[in-house]
Amino acid sequence: MRKSSSLKTAALEKSSHLEYFRIAVSVDCVIFGYEEKELKVLLIKSDLKEFAGMYSLLGDLVRPDEDLDEASYRVLKERTDLDDVFLQQVHTFGAVNRHPSGRVVSTAYYSLVNINNHKLKINNNDLRWHPVKGAYKLAFDHKDILTTCLQHLRGRIEEHPVVHNLLNEKFSLRELQEVYEAILNAPLDRRNFRKKITLKNWLVDLNEMEDNVPHRPGKLYKFNKKYIR
Amino acid sequence: MRKSSSLKTAALEKSSHLEYFRIAVSVDCVIFGYEEKELKVLLIKSDLKEFAGMYSLLGDLVRPDEDLDEASYRVLKERTDLDDVFLQQVHTFGAVNRHPSGRVVSTAYYSLVNINNHKLKINNNDLRWHPVKGAYKLAFDHKDILTTCLQHLRGRIEEHPVVHNLLNEKFSLRELQEVYEAILNAPLDRRNFRKKITLKNWLVDLNEMEDNVPHRPGKLYKFNKKYIR
DNA sequence: CCAAAAGTGTTGGCATTACACCCATGA
DNA sequence: TCATGGGTGTAATGCCAACACTTTTGG
Numbered sequence: 462m463r464k465s466s467s468l469k470t471a472a473l474e475k476s477s478h479l480e481y482f483r484i485a486v487s488v489d490c491v492i493f494g495y496e497e498k499e500l501k502v503l504l505i506k507s508d509l510k511e512f513a514g515m516y517s518l519l520g521d522l523v524r525p526d527e528d529l530d531e532a533s534y535r536v537l538k539e540r541t542d543l544d545d546v547f548l549q550q551v552h553t554f555g556a557v558n559r560h561p562s563g564r565v566v567s568t569a570y571y572s573l574v575n576i577n578n579h580k581l582k583i584n585n586n587d588l589r590w591h592p593v594k595g596a597y598k599l600a601f602d603h604k605d606i607l608t609t610c611l612q613h614l615r616g617r618i619e620e621h622p623v624v625h626n627l628l629n630e631k632f633s634l635r636e637l638q639e640v641y642e643a644i645l646n647a648p649l650d651r652r653n654f655r656k657k658i659t660l661k662n663w664l665v666d667l668n669e670m671e672d673n674v675p676h677r678p679g680k681l682y683k684f685n686k687k688y689i690r
Numbered sequence: 691m692r693k694s695s696s697l698k699t700a701a702l703e704k705s706s707h708l709e710y711f712r713i714a715v716s717v718d719c720v721i722f723g724y725e726e727k728e729l730k731v732l733l734i735k736s737d738l739k740e741f742a743g744m745y746s747l748l749g750d751l752v753r754p755d756e757d758l759d760e761a762s763y764r765v766l767k768e769r770t771d772l773d774d775v776f777l778q779q780v781h782t783f784g785a786v787n788r789h790p791s792g793r794v795v796s797t798a799y800y801s802l803v804n805i806n807n808h809k810l811k812i813n814n815n816d817l818r819w820h821p822v823k824g825a826y827k828l829a830f831d832h833k834d835i836l837t838t839c840l841q842h843l844r845g846r847i848e849e850h851p852v853v854h855n856l857l858n859e860k861f862s863l864r865e866l867q868e869v870y871e872a873i874l875n876a877p878l879d880r881r882n883f884r885k886k887i888t889l890k891n892w893l894v895d896l897n898e899m900e901d902n903v904p905h906r907p908g909k910l911y912k913f914n915k916k917y918i919r
Numbered sequence: 920c921c922a923a924a925a926g927t928g929t930t931g932g933c934a935t936t937a938c939a940c941c942c943a944t945g946a
Numbered sequence: 947t948c949a950t951g952g953g954t955g956t957a958a959t960g961c962c963a964a965c966a967c968t969t970t971t972g973g
Contacts, residue, residue, distance in 0.1 A: 483754045484715045486784075486795050525712045525793050529784025553782040553797045555715075555758025564754050566715050566797075568782045635951075652954070653936065660934090676950040677943040864924075881927070882963065889961095905923040906970035925970075936959080942952075 487567040488533045489520035489603065490548070491610040492541065494576040495627040499592050500643040501576065502607060503540070504599070506587035511561045512600035516591065518607065520567060533570040541574060542582050547626045547690075548572045551613050552606075559602045571610035573626035594646060611644075618644055622663040625684040633671050633679035634658070663688050716796040717762040718749035718832065719777070720839040721770065723805040724856040728821050729872040730805065731836060732769070733828070735816035740790045741829035745820065747836065749796060762799040770803060771811050776855045776919075777801045780842045781835075788831045800839035802855035823875060840873075847873055851892040854913040862900050862908035863887070892917050 492503040504516035519540050523532040530550070538544050548570050555566040574581065576590065583590075591597075593611060598604060618624055624640050638654050658664065664682040671678035721732040733745035748769050752761040759779070767773050777799050784795040803810065805819060812819075820826075822840060827833060847853055853869050867883050887893060893911040900907035 484752060486713045486715060523713060523784070523795070526786060528786050529782060529795060532784075550781065552779065553758060555752070555761075555797070557755060557757050566752070566758060566795075568784070568795075633952090650937075651952090652938085655953085656955095657935090671952095674951085675945055677945090677952050679952055862925090879963075879965085880925090881965085884926085885928095886962090900925095903924085904972055906925050906972090908925055920973105922973085923971090926968085927966105930964090932962085932964105934959100934961080936957100938956090940954090942954105944950085944952095946947105946949085 483564060485563065485565045486523045486529075487520050487565050488523060488529065488536060489518045489554075489567050489569050489606055490533055490536050491518055491551075491569065491571040491607055492537065493571060493573050493593070493610075493614065493627070494590055495640055495643060496576045496590060498639050498643055499594070501590040502593050503574075503583075504589055504591045505540075505585070507600040509561065509600065515598060515600045516589070517600035518569075518603045522565075529568055533568075533572075537572055537574075540583075540585075540588065542580050543574055543578065546572055546574055547623055549613070549617070551610050554602055554606060556602070567606075569606045569610060571614060573614075573623055575627060575629065577629065615645055622661075622684055622688050625689050630683050631667060631669065631681045632683075633681055635679055637682070712793060714792060714794045715752045715758075716749050716794050717752060717758065717765060718747045718783075718796050718798050718835055719762055719765050720747055720780075720798065720800040720836055721766065722800060722802050722822070722839075722843065722856070723819055724869055724872060725805045725819060727868050727872055728823070730819040731822050732803075732812075733818055733820045734769075734814070736829040738790065738829065744827060744829045745818070746829035747832045751794075758797055762797075762801075766801055766803075769812075769814075769817065771809050772803055772807065775801055775803055776852055778842070778846070780839050783831055783835060785831065796835075798835045798839055800843060802843075802852055804856060804858065806858065844874055851890070851913055851917050854918050859912050860896060860898065860910045861912075862910060864908055866911070 494501045494503065503519060505519055507513070507515045507517045519536055521532065521536050521539075523529060527535065530548070533548050533550075534544070537546060537548065549572070551569045551571055553566060553568045557564060559565065559567070593607070599607065614623075618641065624637070624644070627640055628636065634655055637658065638649055638651065641654070642649055663684055665685050667681045667683055669681040671681060723730045723732065732748060734748055736742070736744045736746045748765055750761065750765050750768075752758060756764065759777070762777050762779075763773070766775060766777065778801070780798045780800055782795060782797045786793060788794065788796070822836070828836065843852075847870065853866070853873070856869055857865065863884055866887065867878055867880065870883070871878055892913055894914050896910045896912055898910040900910060
């Protein structure tokens with residue numbers, strides 16, 4: 462998809478009955494991770510000369526024999542080796558000129574993955590975890606896509622315990638709060654946060670304590686399986 | 691990785707692009723109207739033999755030179771002769787087998803139109819306004835699409851004065867409440883409804899009264915232009 | 920005078936916000 | 947003993963749901 466300078470090959474041009482099949486369909490995945498109290502997004506260095514030096518989201522053309530959702534799973538699986546992850550369709554971007562070398566309509570998904578997961582292999586130098594925060598450019602309309610997905614994520618975490626995908630199985634309430642603060646990009650009141658989380662009943666108290674912290678250790682929790690997925 | 695390497699050779703590029711262009715892109719529009727205290731949807735008799743006798747949403751393939759959003763405007767314009775209407779993208783449906791005669795990925799939009807608008811010409815015998823409520827089948831996965839759009843609409847009307855698209859310019863609070871009840875498929879408390887609407891400040895009191903009603907006439911309102919669109 | 924809908928306030932419960940002190944641990 | 951975060955409750959406020967009577971009009 463990225464290197465599609467051949468989108469207008471003679472072969473395609475003359476097959477005019479394919480008029481309506483001259484739009485390519487792709488998926489782009491906003492893969493969010495969480496590391497060092499920051500929300501990150503997995504980006505890849507663009508291989509298009511139009512976007513030299515810039516990064517883009519992970520995406521690929523959809524194959525004729527796979528569902529749209531499957532395509533986004535495949536992209537994620539190929540890049541991270543993770544399966545069975547949370548993936549959510551958000552919006553489809555279809556401006557005529559959004560791709561410099563041809564017409565590509567792209568459906569955006571976002572996903573949340575645990576950067577420390579042992580299965581997660583970022584074995585490509587062009588791939589990197591980039592902070593979500595801050596002003597920077599991305600190739601194509603990918604900054605729009607990222608922004609749109611982040612908005613959706615912000616709404617989602619209020620209602621659903623999706624952030625479990627970002628954390629290790631055991632975590633303290635402070636860690637959980639820090640994830641929320643990173644996603645919302647805003648500080649939260651500790652007592653009110655704990656009250657709200659308690660009310661939602663998402664967590665199971667493990668009766669274990671944090672270890673190796675240079676202060677009073679906190680209790681550890683995990684997500685109640687019945688609310689996740 | 692997979693994509694990068696496959697994109698490196700021109701030969702592969704050509705063949706795989708031909709492959710990838712075998713997915714067609716379409717839009718489907720859920721056009722909602724309101725009539726006789728009921729929410730309706732504009733449907734067309736399917737011309738596919740697989741769906742003989744069934745109705746489907748209005749949709750069309752996206753042209754290579756039009757934005758996705760433009761395509762949905764065009765479909766609406768062609769069918770209703772209305773322009774400048776509210777249209778909202780909701781979700782993209784991309785299951786491999788959703789269309790019996792080929793691979794078609796379709797982006798769903800919904801729209802709200804005033805069935806009594808003088809410009810609205812349903813000049814086709816195969817077109818009809820069908821009640822949204824009730825169990826019935828539609829061609830393709832259009833029942834899913836309709837349900838998804840209805841859910842989104844239900845959320846939307848709580849926050850935005852979009853229902854103005856369904857009503858005449860002047861209306862009573864009763865009429866407005868009936869529209870909400872039709873969309874939500876639930877009765878609402880009159881006093882609470884009026885309180886909520888008043889709080890939102892969407893309406894302008896016209897200092898006019900209903901006429902030709904067999905009971906005490908209500909005041910007439912219109913939407914404050916600054917909140918619509 | 921009857922039927923139909925207009926118009927109008929109050930109360931209780933529940934969620935949300937703001938806010939401060941003592942405690943346990945490691946260095 | 948200090949620094950760091952853990953753990954906890956209350957009061958004020960705003961939002962929401964439930965609920966009933968009087969008024970106006972047309973027939």
